[in-house]
Amino acid sequence: MPLTDPALPATYWAEHAWLDGQVAHGVALEVSGGHLTAVHRETPTAPPGAEVLRGFTLPGLANAHSHAFHRALRGTVQAGTGTFWTWREAMYRVAERLTPESYYALARAVYAEMALAGITCVGEFHYLHHAPGGARYADPNAMGQALIAAARDAGLRLTLLDTCYLSAGFGEPPTRPQQRFSDGSADAWAQRASALSGDATTRVGAAIHSVRAVPAAQLATVTQWAAERRAPLHVHLSEQPAENDACRAAHGRTPTGLLADHGVLGPRTVAVHATHLTDADVTVLGESGTGVCMCPTTERDLADGIGPAAHLARAGSPLSLGSDSHAVIDLLEEARALELDERLRTRTRGHWTAAGLLRAATGDGHAALGWPEAGRLEAGAPADFTTVALDSVRTAGPAPALAAETAVYAATAADVRHTVVAGRMVVRDGAHRGVPDPAAALASAIAAVLH
Numbered sequence: 001m002p003l004t005d006p007a008l009p010a011t012y013w014a015e016h017a018w019l020d021g022q023v024a025h026g027v028a029l030e031v032s033g034g035h036l037t038a039v040h041r042e043t044p045t046a047p048p049g050a051e052v053l054r055g056f057t058l059p060g061l062a063n064a065h066s067h068a069f070h071r072a073l074r075g076t077v078q079a080g081t082g083t084f085w086t087w088r089e090a091m092y093r094v095a096e097r098l099t100p101e102s103y104y105a106l107a108r109a110v111y112a113e114m115a116l117a118g119i120t121c122v123g124e125f126h127y128l129h130h131a132p133g134g135a136r137y138a139d140p141n142a143m144g145q146a147l148i149a150a151a152r153d154a155g156l157r158l159t160l161l162d163t164c165y166l167s168a169g170f171g172e173p174p175t176r177p178q179q180r181f182s183d184g185s186a187d188a189w190a191q192r193a194s195a196l197s198g199d200a201t202t203r204v205g206a207a208i209h210s211v212r213a214v215p216a217a218q219l220a221t222v223t224q225w226a227a228e229r230r231a232p233l234h235v236h237l238s239e240q241p242a243e244n245d246a247c248r249a250a251h252g253r254t255p256t257g258l259l260a261d262h263g264v265l266g267p268r269t270v271a272v273h274a275t276h277l278t279d280a281d282v283t284v285l286g287e288s289g290t291g292v293c294m295c296p297t298t299e300r301d302l303a304d305g306i307g308p309a310a311h312l313a314r315a316g317s318p319l320s321l322g323s324d325s326h327a328v329i330d331l332l333e334e335a336r337a338l339e340l341d342e343r344l345r346t347r348t349r350g351h352w353t354a355a356g357l358l359r360a361a362t363g364d365g366h367a368a369l370g371w372p373e374a375g376r377l378e379a380g381a382p383a384d385f386t387t388v389a390l391d392s393v394r395t396a397g398p399a400p401a402l403a404a405e406t407a408v409y410a411a412t413a414a415d416v417r418h419t420v421v422a423g424r425m426v427v428r429d430g431a432h433r434g435v436p437d438p439a440a441a442l443a444s445a446i447a448a449v450l451h
Helices: 068-073 084-097 100-116 142-154 186-193 216-229 241-251 255-261 279-288 296-301 309-315 331-346 354-361 363-368 400-409 438-450
Strands: 010-019 022-032 035-040 051-059 061-066 119-126 157-164 202-208 233-237 269-273 291-294 319-321 385-388 416-421 424-428
Touching (some): 010 385, 010 400, 022 051, 022 400, 051 400, 051 416, 061 100, 061 319, 061 331, 061 363, 068 100, 100 119, 100 416, 100 424, 100 438, 119 142, 119 202, 119 233, 119 363, 119 385, 119 416, 142 157, 157 186, 157 216, 186 216, 216 255, 233 255, 241 255, 291 309, 291 363, 296 331, 309 319, 309 331, 319 331, 319 354, 319 363, 331 400, 354 363
Parallel strands (some): 061 119, 119 157, 202 233, 233 269, 269 291, 291 319
Antiparallel strands (some): 010 022, 022 035, 051 385, 385 416, 416 424
16 A cells, blocks of 8 residues: 555544644544645534544554564563563574565564554664675665565555664674674664665664664764764663663663763654663753653563653653564553553552653654654644544543543554544554455464464
């Protein structure tokens, strides 16, 4: 389902919609060329010929952190004991088996699952660059191009966060599984990444995998590449205490301190996870305007811990959300988990309003991915939105005025009724229009990788 062709002029009528942080009733959304051209409030009935959206229509959800191939692990790694590090070994075994063709099939199915969950834009933290053992494909960006094609054909916007990944640890060469992640140097990474280009629904950003995977002397190369292109720059940060300990041993400072020393932090940078931070780290991230992407369902699945999200927000870091390893793909669950995890940690309630959590899932998530014009329902914005049912067994009951609270605290991805991207209906009545049977596509693609 390509989204690059100009969308035909159309009008959508939302029974209830999220406008300027409030629930509005009866809203007509005029669309042309993939953008909203007008938003009419107080439209009690659908205009003639309008596409009717029953339920609560939100700006499209932004999944700010994805590793598409991790979806193949769902259900296979949840049982038993272990830590992040034992889970990583299973993940490496999957990574070894992927080809550009099998990665396209898997990612297309995963992105279709995202569209069904109301996600209209995904940030793919992409480090699976080369063939097993590190051999280059004829097109050095074959794996990245497979992801771009998969997102296009599943109907999503994509920010491909091409990731620099050079070492196994501080001063350690990449292991056999990691060799297909590495370009050898940051300069070689930059040369390869520079051959990638975006289009109407694709943008290219950069990522530093982590401070353990990119030597300190090469951090500036990646940072400069992103700065020259005014592109987003993401980095895994302090996901594990072991990473913090190793960084202190190697450099005498925390990973946050090391990134600050090398000019990595700033408003176009997003730290992913940021789970194990000192108070000083939080201050540095907040004062620099660095965003933070929290991935609560993955962080709890891997027993990583609960990050200081509320502290980070108070310090000045905009928050976004990601499904990361895809233990589940449900941005509404990620949003409510932000609040509920903080309640468990502090034993108090009310750290975010529903509006604040929706902002993380929409506008701030899009900004983190380099789409600052998206994530809102207003004239001039991309025509990306999703409708959540208010009459399911999970959402029935509350008054429509409480639609935001209902969506955040009761709805799930299963309650997404419609998803529109660039003015085109990608999901209608819970069915993906470009991938007829996403479940079968997932099963087939995962079986091809695991067996």
